[in-house]
Amino acid sequence: MNYAPFYARRRALLETLGDGVAIIPTAPERFRNRDSHHPYRYDSYFWYLTGFPEPGAALVLVGGSAPRALLFCREKNPERETWDGFRYGPDAAREAFGFDEAHPIGELERRLPELIAGRDVLWHMLGHDAEWDAKIVAALNAVRAQARAGKHAPALIRDPREPLDRMRLVKDAHEIERMRRAAAIASAGHARAMRACRPGLGEYALEAELIYEFRRSGAAGHSFPPIVAGGAGACVLHYVNNDKELADGALVLIDAGCEFDGYAADITRTFPVNGRFSGVQRDVYEIVLAAQAAAIAAVAPGAPFIAYHEAALRVLVRGMVDLGLLAGDVDGLIDGEAYKPFYMHRTGHWLGLDVHDAGDYKTGDAWTPLAAGMTLTVEPGLYVPPDANVPAHLRGIGIRIEDDVLVTAHGAEVYTNAPKTIAAIEEAMRHD
Numbered sequence: 001m002n003y004a005p006f007y008a009r010r011r012a013l014l015e016t017l018g019d020g021v022a023i024i025p026t027a028p029e030r031f032r033n034r035d036s037h038h039p040y041r042y043d044s045y046f047w048y049l050t051g052f053p054e055p056g057a058a059l060v061l062v063g064g065s066a067p068r069a070l071l072f073c074r075e076k077n078p079e080r081e082t083w084d085g086f087r088y089g090p091d092a093a094r095e096a097f098g099f100d101e102a103h104p105i106g107e108l109e110r111r112l113p114e115l116i117a118g119r120d121v122l123w124h125m126l127g128h129d130a131e132w133d134a135k136i137v138a139a140l141n142a143v144r145a146q147a148r149a150g151k152h153a154p155a156l157i158r159d160p161r162e163p164l165d166r167m168r169l170v171k172d173a174h175e176i177e178r179m180r181r182a183a184a185i186a187s188a189g190h191a192r193a194m195r196a197c198r199p200g201l202g203e204y205a206l207e208a209e210l211i212y213e214f215r216r217s218g219a220a221g222h223s224f225p226p227i228v229a230g231g232a233g234a235c236v237l238h239y240v241n242n243d244k245e246l247a248d249g250a251l252v253l254i255d256a257g258c259e260f261d262g263y264a265a266d267i268t269r270t271f272p273v274n275g276r277f278s279g280v281q282r283d284v285y286e287i288v289l290a291a292q293a294a295a296i297a298a299v300a301p302g303a304p305f306i307a308y309h310e311a312a313l314r315v316l317v318r319g320m321v322d323l324g325l326l327a328g329d330v331d332g333l334i335d336g337e338a339y340k341p342f343y344m345h346r347t348g349h350w351l352g353l354d355v356h357d358a359g360d361y362k363t364g365d366a367w368t369p370l371a372a373g374m375t376l377t378v379e380p381g382l383y384v385p386p387d388a389n390v391p392a393h394l395r396g397i398g399i400r401i402e403d404d405v406l407v408t409a410h411g412a413e414v415y416t417n418a419p420k421t422i423a424a425i426e427e428a429m430r431h432d
Contacts, residue, residue: 002174003051003096003097003098004098005051005172005174005175006048006049006050006051006097006098007098008172009048009049009167010049010050010059010061010069011067012167013049013061013160013163013164013167014061014063014067014069016163017061017063017067017121017123018063018064018120018121019063019064019119019120019121020063020119020120020121020122020123020154020158021060021061021062021063021115021116021119021121021122021123021154022059022060022061022063022122022123022124022160023058023059023060023112023122023123023124023132023136024043024045024046024049024058024059024060024061024125024160025043025046025057025058025059025129025132026042026043026046026047026050026052026054026055026056026057026058027040027041027042027043027046027055028055028129028131029055029056039221040055042054042055042262044262044353044354044358045125045160045161045164045358046058046059047262047353048164048167048168048353049061049164050071050097051097052071052073052088052093052097054073054074054087054088055074056073056074056105057071057072057073057074057105058071058072058105058108059071059072060072060108060115061123062115068100068101069099069100069101070099070100070101070102070103070115071090071093071094071097071099071101071102071103072090072102072103072104072105072107072108073088073089073090073093073102073104073105074087074089074104074105075087075089075090075104075105075106076088076089076092090102090103090104109135109138109139112135112136112138112139112142113139113142113143113146116139116140116143116153116154117143117146117151117152117153118151118152119154120154120155120156121154121155121156121157121158122136122140122153122154122156122157122158123157123158123159123160124136124157124158124159124160125159125160125161126157126159136157140153140154161358164358165358165359165360166359168352168353168357168358168359169350169357169358169359169368169371169374170371170372170373170374171352171373171374171375171406172373175263175352176373176375176406178260178261178262178263179260179263179264179265179351179352179375179404179406179415180415181260181261181263182219182223182257182258182259182260182261182263182264182265183265183267183404183415183416183417184217184417185213185214185217185218185219185258185260185265186214186219186256186257186258186265186266186267186416186418187265187267187416187417187418188213188217188418189209189210189211189213189214189217189256189258190210190254190256190267190269190418190419191418191419191428192209192210192212192213193206193209193210193228193254194269194271194418194419194425194428194429195428195429196209197246197252197271197273197275197429198246198273198274198431199246199247199248199249199273199274200245200246200248201245201246202242202243202244202245202246203228203229203230203233203241203242203243203244203245203246203252204228204242204243206228206246206252206254207226207228207242207256210222210226210228210254210256211226214258217258218260219258219259219260220258220259220260220261221258221259222256222257222258222259223257223258223259223264223265223266223355224256224257224264224266224355225240226240226242226254226255226256227239227240227242227253227254227255227256227268228242228252228253228254228256229242229252229253229254229255229398230244230245230246230247230250230251230252230253230273231244231246231247231250231251231252231396232385232386232395232396232398233253233398234251234252234253234270234383234397234398234399234400235383235384235385235386235396235397235398236398237344237345237383246273247273248273248274249272249273249274249278250272250273251270251271251272251273251281251397251398251399252270252271252272252273253268253269253270253398253399253400254268254269254270255267255268255400255402256268257355262353263352263353264351264352264353264354264355264357265351265404265416266351266355266377266379266402266404267402267403267404267416267418268379268381268400268401268402269401269402269418269419269420269425270285270288270398270399270400270401271425271429272425272426272429275426275429275430275431276426277422277425277426280393280394280397281397281399282422283323284319284323284382284384284394284397284399285399285422286422287315287316287319287320287322287323287382288316288319288380288381288382288399288400288401289401289420289421289422290315290319291311291312291313291315291316291319291347291380292312292378292379292380292401292403294311294312294314294315295308295309295311295312295347295348295378295380296308296378296403296405296412296414297311297411297412298310298311299370299376299378299405299407299411299412300370300407300410300411300412301369301370301371301372301407301408301409301411302369302370302371303369303370304366304367304368304369304370305361305362305367305368305369305370306367307367308347308348308378309346309347309348312347312378312380313334313339313343313347313380314330314334315380316339316342316343316380316382317330317333317334317338317339318330319382320333320339320342320343320382321333323394324390324391324394325342325384325388325390325394326338326339326342341385341388342382342383342384342388343380343381343382343383344383345381347378347379347380348376348377348378348379348402348405349376349377350374350375350376351375351376351377351404352375357375370407371407372407372408372409373406373407374406374407375404375405375406375407376404376405376407377402377403377404377405378402378403378405378414379400379401379402379403380400380401381398381399381400381401382397382398382399382400383397383398383399383400384396384397384398401420403416403420404416
């Protein structure tokens with residue numbers, strides 16, 4: 001285990017804490033039903049600082065003149081390990097992950113009062129987990145009860161997500177490497193789905209192709225429930241039923257990504273079920289592809305986050321006019337938001353440990369400026385509902401194209417590479 005990146009992040013956060021103490025628990029296990037659990041997924045903030053994969057753990061960062069990082073985790077238990085698998089235990093975890101101290105998780109509640117006593121600030125994600133809120137309140141009250149003994153509880157509670165979100169916005173080399181790997185696996189999954197596609201298949205069959213490629217290549221699985229939407233289903237932005245038959249002559253939109261070592265990929269491709277775009281499908285697709293190219297060109301250090309959305313929007317609205325979906329002046333249509341029946345979302349979001357990753361998009365009225373090391377999606381779309389009052393040949397067409405982009409010192413690097421141009425898609429889908 002290379003704990004150096006996690007150690008560096010802990011030290012950076014400790015500098016922010018001053019004389020305070022931060023409590024950052026991992027996610028609990030969740031029951032699926034009766035005595036079966038959902039597959040375990042650690043809390044992203046906890047993972048960012050620790051790299052520790054087990055449930056039943058918490059990180060305590062103690063600031064001040066002698067800063068230290070304490071892990072509380074499950075003890076070794078040979079009987080439980082026979083049933084559930086390996087556990088590090090405190091001693092091995094301390095060595096493997098570079099903590100200053102490690103203790104059994106059962107000791108944390110008893111030790112919390114002494115850890116926070118005398119500190120001015122307690123850093124805790126208030127409202128994130130009711131059980132942890134109760135533990136923190138109990139610890140504060142335990143310290144307050146000793147006021148006559150000269151002890152005082154922290155007077156201020158602050159949210160550690162505030163500094164952590166700023167840290168997570170800019171990825172380090174360790175993170176970028178994992179995101180590249182996730183992107184490569186996800187890109188291969190999309191290409192596999194294109195090659196497998198045939199009229200008459202179920203949407204779920206393409207979903208299975210995606211998941212197979214993700215798992216066979218070492219990803220933990222999908223980073224969010226895959227969207228495989230044939231025909232008019234593509235006009236439902238978060239369609240997840242994936243249970244319809246794919247019709248000859250229709251398009252299919254796949255929005256899917258995988259997770260590798262905690263980090264997400266997020267790709268959307270739209271392609272013809274039979275492998276060949278019709279004339280109108282080609283026209284709409286080229287508009288969305290041009291909008292994405294304009295957006296990517298607008299991604300650069302110092303540019304406000306909204307700039308690439310505005311670049312895509314202008315191309316899309318011009319295309320809507322050309323198609324006959326809208327009539328009027330492009331600037332007026334944008335100002336009046338006349339495009340919203342056909343394009344109702346922004347052109348992207350932050351990407352990282354979470355698919356919609358941590359970090360502010362605005363501070364006050366100012367959009368966050370892009371900086372080298374930020375990662376985001378670029379995903380314009382055009383959606384014509386089947387009941388829209390537009391020319392009949394356009395109804396029921398939904399197209400989105402999404403790639404993952406790294407902001408570099410000189411602009412943008414697209415690091416997802418599933419087939420995207422019409423020629424590349426049709427070549428990938430050839431069934432010779």
